[in-house]
Amino acid sequence: MARRSRRRLVGSALALAGLGGLAWQRTRAERQLPADAQALRPPGALSEDRFLAACVRCGLCVQACPFGTLRLAAAAGPVAPGTPYFRAREQPCAMCDALPCQRVCPSGALGPQGLRIHDARMGSASLSRPDGCYSFIGAAACNRCWRACPLRGRALKMIAGPTRLGGRFTPSVDSTVCTGCGLCEKACIAEHAAITVRAAGRPGPSA
Amino acid sequence: MKAIARADPVARRRARPSVRWLLARRSMQLALLAAFAGAPWWGAPLVQGTLASSLWLGTLPLSDPFVLLQSLLAGHAVAGTAWLGAALVALAAALLAGRLYCACVCPINLVTDAADALRRVLGWRASLLPRPDRHLRRVLLLLVLLACVALGRVVWEALNPISFALRALAFGAWGAGALAVAAVFCFDLLLLRHGWCGHLCPVGALYGALGRFGALHVAATRAAACTHCGDCFEHCPEPQVIAPVLQLRAASPRIADTDCRRCGRCIDRCSETVFEWRLGRRDGAAAGGGASTPG
Numbered sequence: 219m220a221r222r223s224r225r226r227l228v229g230s231a232l233a234l235a236g237l238g239g240l241a242w243q244r245t246r247a248e249r250q251l252p253a254d255a256q257a258l259r260p261p262g263a264l265s266e267d268r269f270l271a272a273c274v275r276c277g278l279c280v281q282a283c284p285f286g287t288l289r290l291a292a293a294a295g296p297v298a299p300g301t302p303y304f305r306a307r308e309q310p311c312a313m314c315d316a317l318p319c320q321r322v323c324p325s326g327a328l329g330p331q332g333l334r335i336h337d338a339r340m341g342s343a344s345l346s347r348p349d350g351c352y353s354f355i356g357a358a359a360c361n362r363c364w365r366a367c368p369l370r371g372r373a374l375k376m377i378a379g380p381t382r383l384g385g386r387f388t389p390s391v392d393s394t395v396c397t398g399c400g401l402c403e404k405a406c407i408a409e410h411a412a413i414t415v416r417a418a419g420r421p422g423p424s425a
Numbered sequence: 426m427k428a429i430a431r432a433d434p435v436a437r438r439r440a441r442p443s444v445r446w447l448l449a450r451r452s453m454q455l456a457l458l459a460a461f462a463g464a465p466w467w468g469a470p471l472v473q474g475t476l477a478s479s480l481w482l483g484t485l486p487l488s489d490p491f492v493l494l495q496s497l498l499a500g501h502a503v504a505g506t507a508w509l510g511a512a513l514v515a516l517a518a519a520l521l522a523g524r525l526y527c528a529c530v531c532p533i534n535l536v537t538d539a540a541d542a543l544r545r546v547l548g549w550r551a552s553l554l555p556r557p558d559r560h561l562r563r564v565l566l567l568l569v570l571l572a573c574v575a576l577g578r579v580v581w582e583a584l585n586p587i588s589f590a591l592r593a594l595a596f597g598a599w600g601a602g603a604l605a606v607a608a609v610f611c612f613d614l615l616l617l618r619h620g621w622c623g624h625l626c627p628v629g630a631l632y633g634a635l636g637r638f639g640a641l642h643v644a645a646t647r648a649a650a651c652t653h654c655g656d657c658f659e660h661c662p663e664p665q666v667i668a669p670v671l672q673l674r675a676a677s678p679r680i681a682d683t684d685c686r687r688c689g690r691c692i693d694r695c696s697e698t699v700f701e702w703r704l705g706r707r708d709g710a711a712a713g714g715g716a717s718t719p720g
Contacts, residue, residue, distance in 0.1 A: 229555035233617070233619060233625060234565065237584075241569075244583040267577065271499035274492045274507060275582045276478035277596055279465060290592060294603030300477075300592055312630055324478040324488055325496055326504035 306400020650652020
């Protein structure tokens with residue numbers, strides 16, 4: 219009897235150790251993940267740390283987005299598995315007023331209901347690769363990012379004046395107004411977007 | 426109580442085992458999986474989301490009480506339909522039977538049942554791991570909940586094979602889903618018989634606890650007819666729950682153990698039709714005696 223109970227104890231301990239190790243590894247992996255600043259959370263999302271405590275990873279927001287913007291992170295995704303994110307260059311947030319993603323969230327991970335989309339802070343755009351910007355280097359009088367901006371003239375302004383790379387216009391972002399929707403990044407005609415959105419509170423992009 | 430069991434000695438004999446309840450719950454499982462998997466194609470969405478939290482017909486929320494609990498313990502003041510969804514599920518579990526979820530809803534049950542079936546075909550009974558304590562899943566449940574507090578994360582969702590399977594179905598994240606399913610299958614087949622659902626899964630442990638006072642039970646109403654052939658033990662995914670009711674001095678014919686999944690496999694298998702469903706809180710072998718005569 220004593221031997222049997224010892225065997226049970228060993229079995230339990232082995233199983234716990236195995237699962238514990240796996241859980242520890244997964245959680246560690248999750249904690250290291252949000253280094254990818256270009257994986258953006260849906261509008262209204264709580265700060266990353268609080269978001270990971272709140273999101274139940276059900277995917278309802280992903281299915282609710284009528285623009286196909288949101289994606290559910292795979293196991294080897296840029297953010298924790300099962301959590302929603304989007305990449306502006308692939309499909310930016312359409313900044314719709316209805317906010318179906320936020321409305322459907324069952325846990326409040328996307329913040330309190332009643333958010334106005336212009337108050338969302340998914341991230342903030344910046345001219346992260348100025349040498350790629352046609353206007354900034356004077357290769358063309360491009361203003362595609364400015365025209366794409368839903369808060370044109372407030373979040374994104376084209377500042378006229380000579381630039382250090384010989385251009386005549388500088389796209390300039392007011393980070394207190396920019397929602398981080400990424401429409402500018404999507405619109406940029408450069409091969410690698412010159413203007414990019416980085417998630418709030420995350421390290422900068424590897425430019 | 427022995428006398429009560431003997432009061433109905435006219436047990437119907439069965440030439441071959443039935444598959445009635447097996448088919449019933451397989452249909453339920455597959456229908457649910459089809460509903461989730463088909464979500465992108467249904468014109469009017471039947472169901473959105475996954476088993477963590479879902480929205481049926483655009484109005485009815487159903488959420489996993491475990492995931493809500495984890496989020497609360499991780500420090501998030503849950504605000505949203507998850508409360509209603511989890512309350513509805515918890516209520517159903519409390520009134521009926523918690524582990525019906527394991528038998529009729531959970532997709533991982535298909536995987537572990539398949540591993541068990543393959544074991545039976547191959548005649549493998551041994552496990553590489555020693556059989557763990559029967560409370561291991563509850564210990565694991567507590568540890569997971571503690572880890573949620575300590576790490577401020579919805580810990581089990583980084584590991585839960587149910588979630589990975591559902592994400593594969595509903596969102597096409599096939600890689601991780603296949604990996605999780607294969608891992609559970611191999612664990613049950615090679616390392617530990619009835620391993621995942623029967624010894625580890627904290628989701629099942631929580632549903633079991635929720636359904637502690639549920640009304641639906643399997644009862645060995647005609648235990649006197651038992652020939653001790655062992656067929657129910659062989660097919661029961663939680664064999665330890667049957668033993669108490671087949672003992673001569675059984676206090677009650679009801680299988681009261683919270684680990685019982687109410688899968689009805691024993692009802693299907695028993696050639697002496699010893700087992701039957703019992704709805705209600707009373708032991709009621711006497712009441713059941715009359716009602717259960719073949720009609």
